[in-house]
Amino acid sequence: MIRFMGVKLASGLAAIFGASILAFIFLRIVPGNPARLILGPLATQQAIDAQITTMGLREPIYAQYLNYMGGFLRGNWGFSYSAGQPVTTQVANRLPATVELALYAFLFAFIAAVVLAVLSTYRRRAIIDGTVRGLAIIGLSMPPFWFGILVLMLFFSYFGILPGPEGRLSPTTAAPDAVTHLYTVDALLHGQFATFLDAVWHLILPAITLGLAPFAFLVRLLRANLLDVSHEAFIVVVRSKGIGRLWAFARHALPNAFLPTLTAAGLILAQLLSGSVLVEKVFNWPGIGALVSDSIVRQDYAVVQAFILLSAFCFVVVNIIVDLLYHVIDPRVRVS
């Protein structure tokens, strides 16, 4: 077990290392002069040369890399010139919004996928199954930003029952005191139910929009697995002991069908945690996706680099957790 974890950890670190090198080199090859961007079009050549030197851009590229990584590990993620702030501050401001949205989107995708997959396979009614499959196709083929605009038009402009693209809270609601920086959690921790409800209200549309494609993907996977498993011989054997349909389904078919979807669910969660530019833009969500896209446009290296490292880290961590989970729930993977 310890050896297994060691191997996983080492390969994870290797992945992060690879990502860091790629990000570093790639961003240095991209055309454009960061010093010129910082100082503006009116700066003299001398000023620009001086700026390049102070930024350390004259050093050999491996030295630049080592300087950067050394600083990164010590908590110095560089300085964002376009925002005039350290990158750490910027990320700290933006990350919680993305994490909260990602978690709710994942929760929606996952729960909806399990419920609908079960509904479409348990009784094998053609109507339910057809509806679920249709929903999955729609979910997979609908561009999320367009779907976002559509639900905004419907539920905000037309019915007026859900808030518009105003971010995480209504303008009149104050953010709860920061503990986890996730508004729903913090509001509950402080017993501010009105704030909690407001935060949930603002999460509904973006979470569904962001979770739609992952939901469609998971429901298809889970449905196919459930159909396969419910034809397995062991289900008949379980039933021959006198076990009812529902119990055999819940206790035997579902866990077996669920196992292969775990890896996919982990990857989806990691991807959601890296933020989504388009959905965040549509809902005016102050998350990391919008920050990164702005930074790319402004050639703000430091932010983009930190983001790439962060999402590599995120993927690695989620994958290690998934591997650990397999150890807990799948005896065949367990190393004795």
Next chain:
Amino acid sequence: MSDSKAIGARATRTSKVEHTAGDPPEAETVLSVRHIQTEFVTRGTVVRAVRDVSFDVKRAQKVGIVGESGSGKSALALSILGLIEPPGRVTGGSVWLNGREVPLRDDRRMGRVRGREIGLVFQDPMTALDPVQSIGDQVAEGIRRHQRRISRKAVRRMAVQLLQDVEIPMADHRLDDYPHQYSGGMRQRIMIAIALANSPDVLIADEPTTALDVITQAQIMDLLERLVAEHHTAVILITHNLGLVAEFCDVVQVMYAGRLVERSGVDDIFDGATHPYTEALLRSVPRSDHLESGPLPSISGAPPNLAALPRGCAFEPRCPIGHGREVCIQEQPMPILLGPPGAEMRVECHFASERYERARAEGETR
């Protein structure tokens, strides 16, 4: 005169078989299957997997059901358990256990019968156990389902005892292991333990040894024989291994195209089958005591399409006796009881009596 002597000899032999098989000399009927019909409907075509099958099984009796693949053996087994899943459906008939009708069409009430009064041992031990649940949990599941008021500890003790009964070494240690940690033969032992957990009156074993090597097959059959003798359990052994039937069973039932075409005592059928299909089936099996030169005979033609069955006898197109005969083409033969009372011989063939008499006459002259 000579006729009655022959009948007398036959009668004594049959009763001897029953006496060794069951504890009470006058064995009572535990399972009655009456006119079971099972159909599978896919895209408008109706596949008639089981057609009007009736038979009785006495306490501790061992009944073999043989037939080629697709003859309806497994469908019959699942029909008796009420486990036919859509698109399949039991469209008619009834099953009686210990004199009470089994609620075949009420899944909830059927759950009280399955596992308690009828147990099932499934074909392939590699896929018949849930891969992510421990063996102990899977054995205990059946016990707990039918014996609600016993403690966790007692259930565990019972599970250990069951595994010891099926000769799994270090049973109390291995209870927490998972199926992939056992070999195929061991898994089949576990299957038997699960099926016998509540000492059912009837055990249906659907090709229990097909997936195993010959040595393991013999061990499993010995084990099964010992256990059903201890529990006085009646067994329905579904197989296409005629050798297994000859060794293990008291009575043989032959299925063809969803119908029970012949039922006979095991000695009678191996001495000389009455139904032409049974005869052909037996001839196509190599036997060490009937060494003949030349290639092994086979049955020409293919089994009928169960979605488009002929009006008359389903075996008519392949039958060496009835092929082309008007009565065989036009009329479904009805079961004919043969032999002395209690001989358990029942054959679905228009020429059954004729063939039976002739065979017996030939036996006399020999």
